[in-house]
Every structure is written in structure tokens, then in C-alpha cells.
Amino acid sequence: MRKLKNVLLLCLTLAMVTGLATQATPADPIKIAFVDPLSGPFAATGENGLNQFKYAAEAINKSGGMLGRQLEIVGFDNKVSPQESLIQLKKVIGDGIPFVFQGNSSGVAHAISDAVQKHNERNAGNRVLYLNYSAVDPALTNDKCHFWHFRFDAEADMKMAALTDVIAANKNIKKMYIIGQDYSFGKAVADGAVAMLGKKRPDVQIVGNELHPIGKVKDFSPYVQKIVASGADAVITGNWGADMVALAKAANDGGLKVPFYTYYAASDGVTAAIGAAGVDRIRLVHESHPGNPNAPKALSEYITGYRKLHPQNDVNQPRIHTALNMLALAVKKAGTVDVDKVAAALEGMEYTNLSGDQVIMRRQDHQLQMPIYISVHTNKNIQHDLDASGFGLSLESKVDRDKATQPTTCKMQRPS
Amino acid sequence: MEQIVLFSILNGLVFGMLLFMLSSGLTLIFGMMGVLNFAHASFYMLGAYFAYTLASRVGFWPALVLAPVLVGLLGALVERHGLRRVHRFGHVAELIFTFGVAIVIEELVQLVWGRPAKSYQVPAALDFPLFHLFGSAFPAYKAFMLLVSVAIFVFIFAILTRTRAGLIIQASLTHPGMVAMLGHNVPRVFMIVFGIGCALAAVAGVIAGPVLGTFPGMAQVLGSVVFVVVVVGGLGSLSGAFVASLLIGTLQTFAVALNVSVGNVLMAVGVPAAASAALHDVWKVTVAQVAPILPYLLLVLVLMIRPTGLFGTRET
Numbered sequence: 001m002r003k004l005k006n007v008l009l010l011c012l013t014l015a016m017v018t019g020l021a022t023q024a025t026p027a028d029p030i031k032i033a034f035v036d037p038l039s040g041p042f043a044a045t046g047e048n049g050l051n052q053f054k055y056a057a058e059a060i061n062k063s064g065g066m067l068g069r070q071l072e073i074v075g076f077d078n079k080v081s082p083q084e085s086l087i088q089l090k091k092v093i094g095d096g097i098p099f100v101f102q103g104n105s106s107g108v109a110h111a112i113s114d115a116v117q118k119h120n121e122r123n124a125g126n127r128v129l130y131l132n133y134s135a136v137d138p139a140l141t142n143d144k145c146h147f148w149h150f151r152f153d154a155e156a157d158m159k160m161a162a163l164t165d166v167i168a169a170n171k172n173i174k175k176m177y178i179i180g181q182d183y184s185f186g187k188a189v190a191d192g193a194v195a196m197l198g199k200k201r202p203d204v205q206i207v208g209n210e211l212h213p214i215g216k217v218k219d220f221s222p223y224v225q226k227i228v229a230s231g232a233d234a235v236i237t238g239n240w241g242a243d244m245v246a247l248a249k250a251a252n253d254g255g256l257k258v259p260f261y262t263y264y265a266a267s268d269g270v271t272a273a274i275g276a277a278g279v280d281r282i283r284l285v286h287e288s289h290p291g292n293p294n295a296p297k298a299l300s301e302y303i304t305g306y307r308k309l310h311p312q313n314d315v316n317q318p319r320i321h322t323a324l325n326m327l328a329l330a331v332k333k334a335g336t337v338d339v340d341k342v343a344a345a346l347e348g349m350e351y352t353n354l355s356g357d358q359v360i361m362r363r364q365d366h367q368l369q370m371p372i373y374i375s376v377h378t379n380k381n382i383q384h385d386l387d388a389s390g391f392g393l394s395l396e397s398k399v400d401r402d403k404a405t406q407p408t409t410c411k412m413q414r415p416s
Numbered sequence: 417m418e419q420i421v422l423f424s425i426l427n428g429l430v431f432g433m434l435l436f437m438l439s440s441g442l443t444l445i446f447g448m449m450g451v452l453n454f455a456h457a458s459f460y461m462l463g464a465y466f467a468y469t470l471a472s473r474v475g476f477w478p479a480l481v482l483a484p485v486l487v488g489l490l491g492a493l494v495e496r497h498g499l500r501r502v503h504r505f506g507h508v509a510e511l512i513f514t515f516g517v518a519i520v521i522e523e524l525v526q527l528v529w530g531r532p533a534k535s536y537q538v539p540a541a542l543d544f545p546l547f548h549l550f551g552s553a554f555p556a557y558k559a560f561m562l563l564v565s566v567a568i569f570v571f572i573f574a575i576l577t578r579t580r581a582g583l584i585i586q587a588s589l590t591h592p593g594m595v596a597m598l599g600h601n602v603p604r605v606f607m608i609v610f611g612i613g614c615a616l617a618a619v620a621g622v623i624a625g626p627v628l629g630t631f632p633g634m635a636q637v638l639g640s641v642v643f644v645v646v647v648v649g650g651l652g653s654l655s656g657a658f659v660a661s662l663l664i665g666t667l668q669t670f671a672v673a674l675n676v677s678v679g680n681v682l683m684a685v686g687v688p689a690a691a692s693a694a695l696h697d698v699w700k701v702t703v704a705q706v707a708p709i710l711p712y713l714l715l716v717l718v719l720m721i722r723p724t725g726l727f728g729t730r731e732t
Contacts, residue, residue, distance in 0.1 A: 041633035074553040182705055212672075216708040218628055219431055221558075222672035225423045228552035245533055245629050253538075253552025253627070255545055268630070269533030312532055375679055389535065 008241075029072035029335060030065070032057070032324075033092040033110065035085055035102045038077035044268045046103055048313045049134070050075045052320045054099065055306050060324065066331045074150045080104055080215065082111035088357045089115055089150035093128055097339050099327060103134025103153070103212060103317075104184040104241075105214075110137070110144065118340070124415075127339040133323045136186045136263075138406075140191075141367040145410035148339065150346055150366045152323035156185065156238070156263075157406050159285040160192035162372040162399045163261050166283065167234065168200040173259075175207045180402040181243055184213035189238035189263065207232050215242060220250035227251075233258055241265035252277040259283065265377070267316035272387035274377060282377035283396070288318040289355040290375035290393035291384035299354040303384045306395045314386045320367070322353045326361065340415055357401070365410035372399040419550035424669045426468040430558050432665020433565035437620035438638065439645040439657040439678060441613025442582060447589045447652030448609055450507060451499070454514040457639030458521035459614040463487050463621025465529055465629045476539035484618040491614025495607045518635070526632045533631035561623050568619060569658065589652065644711045648718045650728020659726060664666045671707035695724065 025364055034053050037046035050073065057071040062282070065071055076092060079087040085108045102112050109132055120127040130149045132140065136156045140149060146396055178193050180186030190209055197204050207230040212223065227235060235258060239247050244265050253273070260282045265274065274282055291303055303315045317345075330345035331337055347363045352358055359370040375393040379385075382392040442456045463483050470479035494517060502513045537543075538557045576582035587595045588605050594665035596602045621634075628634065645664055649656030718725060 041631070041637060043526075043632060047531040200545060210702075210707055213705065215709045216637075218641075219427065219669075221427045222669045223428070225420055225552060226673055229420050229550070242629065242631060242633065243535065245631075249627065249629065253553070253555040253558070255548065255551075269535065269629075273533070273629070274534035275535075275537075312530060387532075387535065 009180045029070040030067070030097065030099075030331075031060035031072050031074050031097045032327075033071050033076055033095075033097045034098055035076045035078050035088050035092065036104045037080045038075055040079050042080050042104060045241045046077075046080075048310075049103060049317060049320065051313060052315060052317055053324065055309065056321045056324045060328050063130075066328050067337070069333070071328075078102070078108060080108060082108050085111050089119075089128075093119065096126075097128070097285065098339050098342075099129050099131060101131045101133055101323065102238060105183065105190070106135040106137030106140065107183040107214075109135030109140055112183060113144060113149050113193045115138060116148050120148050120415075129339045129343055131323055131327060133320055134317060135185070137188045139184070139188070140240055142290070142409045145365050145408070145412060147343060147366075147412060147414050150343070150361065150368075152319045152326070152368045153317075154287045154370055154372055154404065154407065155197075156188045157264060158372060158404050159193050160189065160196055161406065162374060162404060163236070163283075163285045163326055163397070164193065164196040164200050166355070166374055166397065167191070167197065167204075167236075167261060170234075170259075172206060173201075173233045175205050175232045176232070176234055177208040177210075177227045177230055177258060178206065178236045179210045179212070179247070180191055180210070180238045181214035181229070181240075186211050186214070186238055189236070193236050212243075217243065217246065220247045221254055223247070224250045224256050228254065228256055234261065235259070236261045237265075243266065244270045248274045248278065248282075254370060257281070261285070266393055267314040267386045267412045269387060271385075271391050272389040275389065275391060276379070277376045277391040279391070280378060282375055283374060284377070284393055285372060285374050287370055287372065289351070289373060290395050291315075292375075292392050293383070295384060296356045297352065297357065300384070302354055307384075312388060316386070318354050319368075322351060323361065326351050340371045346412075351353055359401070362408075364401075364412060365408040366412070367408065369401055369405055371401045372404040374398070419552065420673045422549065423552065424673045425552070426554060426558070428666030428669040429662070430562050432662035432663075433562055433569070434620055434624055435638075435642060435645050435665055436658055436661035437565050438617050438642045439489035439614040439649065439661055440569075440654060442642060442647065443646045443652055443654060443657045444585075444589075444609055445613045446646065448585075448592075448606055449499075449503075449510070451514065452512045452643070452646075453610075453613075454511065454639075455494075455517035455521060456512060456613070456617055457635040457642055458515075458518045459487050459491055460621040460624075460638065461525060461632075461635040462490070462521060463618025464536065464625030465525055465534070465621075465636065466618070466623040467625060468529075468534050468630050471536070471539075476541075478519060478558035478621050480619075483622050484615040487553075488611045488615030492607050492611030494614075499610070500603060500607075513600065518639075522632055522635060529632075531632055533629055536625045536630040538626040557627065561627070564623055566618070568616065572616075586631040641711055644715045647715055648711075648725055650725025653725065653727040653729070656725055656727030657717070664714065667710055667714070668707055671710050672704045674703045 036048050036049055037043055044141055053073045057073050061070045061169055064208040076088040078088050089112055113130055116130040120166050132151045134153050136153050138155045138157045141151055178190050180189050194206060262284050289299055306315045326349055330342045333345040334341040346361050349361045351359055353359055355372050359368050362369050374397045375395050378394045379391045437458055440455055445453050466483035466486055467479040469480050502509045542557045542560050544556050546556040546559050547554055584600055588602055592602050645657060645660045649660030
């Protein structure tokens with residue numbers, strides 16, 4: 001009899017313990033999903049992004065985390081495929097993770113943004129927030145905008161406006177060649193370049209406007225031949241990852257000496273591949289101070305700390321730090337991880353980022369408003385090099401936030 | 417225009433010969449064992465990574481020899497202790513085995529060398545433009561690539577057609593039973609051919625690494641095209657692989673160089689312009705945009721019209 005009692009007692013304790021375990025206790029970490037390529041041709045880009053998220057999260061955790069809970073970044077490999085991303089998003093939702101970060105490829109971003117919107121409309125009790133840290137197709141905060149999408153990188157047109165200002169000032173440029181990856185972002189870059197150059201420098205002739213398949217081209221030499229044959233004085237490209245490395249290599253080998261105006265021609269092997277051939281020739285438009293010369297103190301310390309952990313990788317996306325910290329602030333302000341309340345808290349939020357710039361999340365379309373920087377590939381006066389190559393980016397010009405801003409067609413619908 | 421044609425031919429040759437170095441090994445292995453070696457491109461990747469590491473220690477030239485030898489030995493080991501054991505369970509098991517090897521190699525490469533692309537550079541001695549024509553340069557390194565691949569092609573062909581070893585290999589391709597009866601160790605021939613095939617892939621990796629990039633995805637990027645080459649050329653046919661490699665190499669480079677849209681092509685074959693409204697999206701696609709899928713289109717066409725491949729003797 002006594003034995004039976006003991007068994008019953010044990011069962012009861014077990015039931016209670018398992019009951020407790022399934023309930024989220026305040027000490028449980030808040031999970032944050034990172035959905036980006038962790039295998040395949042763009043794995044290097046995705047892996048470095050994930051490491052930067054973990055690095056940024058660690059700093060937040062050290063200062064107390066969110067609502068007294070620790071952050072945990074969970075990586076999901078989407079192989080830069082929209083279909084695969086939707087499968088991963090289902091997993092994220094199934095795991096009850098409320099926040100999804102994604103950035104590589106606007107094609108993927110459109111798929112996730114759409115799916116998140118539909119899911120949230122149908123499942124009011126189990127919503128997810130899509131935080132886009134890198135996909136810059138303007139449509140995402142224009143025609144396709146919705147309440148559960150926030151973008152922390154400058155959209156392609158903001159960057160193109162800054163880039164075309166620099167190009168317009170260079171009177172040596174008479175013929176422009178545009179080359180990009182064949183998907184929504186590559187097309188957005190090309191359209192933006194044609195439209196803005198047409199306005200600012202109608203005398204510049206567009207001698208080539210080329211799209212190539214993303215992640216499939218093995219050797220860019222034929223493309224480089226075409227650029228040379230077109231007699232172009234300069235090239236605009238939105239290529240990133242392996243496609244940028246290969247294009248840079250082929251341009252070096254083919255003797256293409258014209259200036260390149262790019263979005264992503266740095267880090268993840270690109271800077272090393274360009275090397276000496278690109279000095280003072282490759283320009284890059286981005287959302288942060290490039291780290292040279294005279295990096296703001298916060299940025300400099302952040303870069304140095306990251307380099308200690310990952311000697312081969314760079315902080316090429318300081319916006320990851322901005323995005324994660326703004327999310328943490330929004331959760332703090334909302335006092336909950338409830339997606340709608342956090343989203344409402346993010347709207348209009350101001351934040352001072354690592355570059356010391358005051359950025360603001362525009363309510364109207366959820367596009368972060370920020371200054372735009374243009375820098376040049378060089379090995380002179382480099383304190384923070386990239387790819388551990390001795391080469392890095394040096395600041396050339398900065399467009400203030402008020403000037404960098406672009407109008408939006410977004411008509412934001414908020415859940416009532 | 418002449419400039420584009422000339423450079424396209426040169427680039428096509430370089431790329432085509434590179435494909436041949438990969439596909440020659442693959443097609444030999446298939447011819448002997450009846451197995452499509454999915455891990456073949458992985459040995460190409462290993463060649464590039466081994467050479468990258470060796471080049472920083474002992475220099476590029478020793479690496480050019482050492483890396484393929486190491487990869488060849490590794491390939492022979494894989495055949496001796498892996499593939500041969502799996503062989504008795506049939507072709508499906510072998511296929512799955514090589515598929516597994518490919519995944520293992522890719523993961524190992526990521527573990528050892530990391531995910532970012534390695535900056536495996538062209539050796540300084542070859543880092544200069546060989547000649548300038550119409551304003552663009554032809555790098556000396558590409559001429560070197562062409563030279564190495566032609567030399568290897570001649571070498572293989574000489575061995576296969578002019579030596580006793582080649583005779584045995586060729587006989588093992590078609591009549592393994594008979595060759596064994598005559599007292600030759602057929603499994604050892606298989607192992608040697610597998611090793612040499614892997615070493616050839618590694619040579620391709622060593623010389624292509626600095627140009628096409630050395631990163632964990634490099635096997636995937638080239639692997640699929642190599643299968644197309646082997647099937648188009650005819651499985652097990654070395655001359656077929658040679659022709660198909662050059663065909664696909666030049667096809668791809670020329671397609672990129674051409675500024676012709678699908679609309680132009682359709683118009684040229686007599687499709688009325690009125691159809692352009694209905695096919696608006698397709699109409700504007702340029703041949704350059706579809707260049708990377710052309711090999712696969714060719715694959716489908718060949719399988720439909722001539723399932724044995726251009727020079728093959730058996731159905732795929």
C-alpha cells in the first residue's frame with residue numbers, strides 16, 4: 001500500500017514538473033529567428049550575418065536582455081530560395097518565435113513579407129513580426145508595405161539617389177553600364193539608375209543594362225568583355241556575395257579599369273578579391289560609417305570586438321546592431337513580446353546608431369530614415385581593414401538624413 | 417564586334433577545356449563502373465582548397481603537382497574502402513554513396529576552411545596581361561589554364577590509345593569479365609582510374625580556384641554543368657566529353673555576349689510581331705539572361721533526340 005502511494009506521489013510530481021516545463025517561465029530566453037542562407041553559394045554572406053546578430057545579441061544580454069530575459073538567435077537556412085524560406089517560416093511560427101529577421105535577397109523578402117502578412121491577418125493570436133535588415137527593393141515599403149514589416153537598411157532608391165549625386169558630379173563619365181542580378185533588387189537598381197541619371201545627367205548615355213541569373217554565373221569574363229566593348233566609362237552594379245566576388249575578379253583579369261559604383265563590393269571575400277586593382281576605383285554606398293578614417297568611437301570598439309571573435313569576418317552590416325537594439329527598445333517600451341504592441345512601439349522610434357547618427361523609423365511606411373555614406377576602396381589610412389586584407393573602405397561623402405529621404409506611396413493599414 | 421567574337425572564343429575555349437578536365441574523369445569512371453559519381457565536383461573543390469593551403473606554404477608550382485596527387489590518393493582510398501564495399505549492393509547504393517561523399521566533403525571543407533571565400537590568388541609569375549586587343553586584356557593565367565588542360569588532354573589520349581595500360585583500361589570499360597579472365601586485377605584498375613579521375617578533377621580545381629573563386633559552393637556551381645557535359649557527350653565516351661565540353665563552353669560565353677532577345681530570335685524564324693503582345697515577358701528576355709540554362713536545354717534536347725548522347729553507344 002505504501003509502495004502504491006509512493007508511485008502515485010511520483011506520478012504527481014512528474015506531472016507537475018512537465019506541466020511547468022511546457023509553460024514559458026520568465027527565465028526562458030526570447031527566441032529570435034534568423035532566416036538566411038547558411039549553405040550554398042551565398043552561405044558566407046548568411047553566416048557572417050548570423051555571427052553579427054549573435055554578437056549584437058550578446059551585448060544586449062550582458063546589459064540585462066529584454067524584459068529581464070535573454071535573447072537567443074536561432075538560425076534557419078533558407079538557401080536564398082523563396083520556397084525554402086516559406087518552409088522555414090512555418091517552422092519559425094511552429095516554434096512560437098515571434099520575431100523574424102531576414103535580409104539576403106529581396107526575392108525572398110517579398111515571399112516572407114507576403115506570408116507574414118497573410119498569416120497575421122488570419123491568426124490574430126499568434127502573430128509574427130518581420131524585421132528586414134538588408135533586402136532593399138523599394139516596393140517592400142511602397143506598394144507592398146504592411147504593418148508587420150520593418151526595414152532597417154536604406155532602400156535601393158535612397159542609396160541610388162546618393163550614388164547618382166556622386167556620379168553626376170564626375171564630368172568624365174559619359175557612358176554608363178549597368179549590370180545586376182536578375183531578380184527584384186537587381187531590377188530596382190537598374191530602374192533607379194536609369195531614372196535618376198536621366199534626371200541628373202541627361203547627357204550620360206546608358207550603353208548597357210544587363211541582368212544575369214543570380215548565383216549561377218561561373219565566369220564573368222564574357223560580361224566584362226561586353227562592358228569593355230561598349231566603351232563604358234563607369235559601371236553601376238548591385239551584385240552581392242559570390243556574384244560580386246566573381247565580377248570583381250573578372251574585371252581585374254580583363255583589364256577593365258573604369259570606376260565601379262556598387263552597393264555591396266566589400267567584405268565576405270570581395271575586398272580581398274578586388275585587392276590592389278580596385279584602389280580609388282570601387283565606390284560603395286551604405287548606411288553606416290565605413291570605419292575609416294576616424295571611425296566614431298562606438299563603431300570602432302564594436303568592430304574591434306567582433307574581429308577578436310571572428311578574425312576572418314567583418315562588421316559589414318552595422319544595421320544589424322541598429323535593428324536588434326531598436327527591437328529590444330521596442331519590447332521594453334511595449335513591456336511585452338506581443339507583436340502588435342512591439343510594432344506600434346517601433347513606429348516613429350528614434351535611435352542613435354554606432355555611427356552616431358540619429359535614425360528614425362518612419363511611421364508612414366516602416367522605412368528607417370538615416371544618412372547615406374559613400375566610401376572608396378583603398379589601402380591608405382585604413383585602421384579597420386576588411387577580409388583581413390589590408391584594404392578597406394574610406395569615407396568620401398555623406399548625405400544627411402533629410403536629404404537622403406525618399407517619398408513613399410505606402411498607405412499603412414493598422415490592425416484595429 | 418570582332419573583339420567580342422575573338423574573346424568569346426578564347427573564353428569559351430578556356431572554360432570548355434576546364435569542363436573537359438572534370439568531365440573526362442567522370443565519364444571514365446562512369447564507363448567503367450556504371451556509376452555517376454556525384455562527388456566528382458567535390459574532388460575538384462578539394463583540389464582548389466588543397467592548392468590554396470599548399471600554395472601559401474610551398475608556393476603555387478609545387479601545389480599544382482602535390483594537390484592533385486593528394487586528392488587522387490584520397491579518391492583511390494574512397495574507391496578502395498567505400499565504393500568497392502557498396503558495389504555489391506547495386507548501382508542505387510553506389511549512387512547514394514557518392515551523393516553522401518559529396519555532402520561530407522562540402523561540410524568538411526566548411527569545417528576546416530570556413531564558409532567565406534578564400535583569397536586564392538593567381539601566382540605572381542602569371543599575373544600579367546598576355547596581350548591587349550581592342551582595349552581589353554587577355555590574362556596570361558588564362559592562357560596557362562588552356563595550356564595545362566590541352567597538355568592533360570593529349571596526355572590522357574596518348575595513354576589510353578598508345579600504351580598497354582590504356583589498352584587494359586579500355587578493355588575493362590567494355591569487357592571487365594574477359595579482362596579479369598586474362599589475369600588482370602580489374603578492381604585495381606577501377607581503383608586507379610577512380611584515383612586518376614579525382615586527380616584530374618583536382619587539377620581543374622587547382623587552376624580554376626584563383627579565377628572562378630575558392631568557396632564551399634564551388635562544387636555545386638560547376639557540378640551540375642559537368643553532368644550535362646557527360647550526358648550530352650555520351651556516357652563513357654571520352655571524345656564525346658571533349659566535344660560537349662567545348663560546345664557548352666563556347667555556347668555559354670557566346671550566349672552571354674549576344675545582345676539578342678527571345679523576341680528577335682522568334683521574329684527571325686518567322687513568328688509574327690503581333691505575338692509579342694501576348695508573350696510580352698518572354699519577348700524581352702535576352703539570350704544573355706538565359707545563358708546559364710542553355711546547357712540544360714541542350715541536355716533535354718539531346719535526351720529527346722539522341723538518348724545515347726553525341727558519341728555514346730548506350731542509352732542513358
